[in-house]
Amino acid sequence: MIFFSMVVAMDLQRGIGKAGNLPWSFPGDMKYFKTLTTKTTTPRKQNVVMMGRKTWDSIPQEFRPLPNRINLVLTHKQYPDFPSPVLFADSLEKGLRLFQTSSYQEKIEDIFIIGGEEIFEVALKMPACKKLYITHIQHTFDCDTFFPHFEQQFKQNTTSKTLQENGIPYYFAEYQRHTNANLP
Ligand SMILES: NC(=O)c1ccc[n+]([C@@H]2O[C@H](COP(=O)([O-])OP(=O)(O)OC[C@H]3O[C@@H](n4cnc5c(N)ncnc54)[C@H](OP(=O)(O)O)[C@@H]3O)[C@@H](O)[C@H]2O)c1
Secondary structure, X not given: OOOEEEEEEEOOOOEEEEOOEOOOOOHHHHHHHHHHHHXXXXXXXXXXXXXXXXXXXXXXXXXXXXXXXXXXXEOOOOOOOOOOOOEEEOOHHHHHHHOOOHHHHOOEEEEEEOOOXXXXXXXXXXXXXXXXXXXXXXXXXXXXXXOOOOOOOEEEEEEOOOEEEOOEEEEEEEEEXXXXXXXX
16 A cells, blocks of 8 residues: 655634635745655655646646646546646555656655545545644634545644744644554
């Protein structure tokens, strides 16, 4: 089994998006996201960022593909027109399987699923999803997309000190899946 983590910023109601975009702007959180998903312990390796097609669309053209990471977009479209070298797959399982092939095994370090709601929903149910990196924003925004309930299956490992931007506090937390969460 190939393991992966998920990275998300959510508000007090688990809200993550509004009208195809982020409802907030926190440069400190963007920096955290970039460092987390880019850094590797082996310099010749890269991390993978997997995302739904709508999340891909939400990234401004000049910032995508996300640099120094292998970008894979999930879509059911048969002939999507993502620029090279962006990868795509029509299911999460197929996307993950790609990185188990010998051509990628030597090249990749960690796999991060980065949204949005539809993808988080499917991925959270998979036992291969071992870790969550959550930015907890201490405010309620007007959102139309949400992160699923995760509290039962995951336990909190670490939490950062609270930061503040635009007068809104937020902090970073890491969660680990309970080892017996998926036993029958
Ligand atoms: N706060 C955060 O951390 C965060 C992170 C990421 C995104 N967001 C926000 O979340 C919102 C987007 O979320 P969303 O749920 O609307 O869209 P999404 O999950 O980003 O993308 C949905 C699309 O992904 C494809 N898809 C879905 N399930 C699939 C599967 N099992 N296999 C293959 N392809 C699949 C389909 O693409 P096709 O239609 O092309 O077939 C579907 O329309 C935006 O507002 C974005 O800003 C927030």
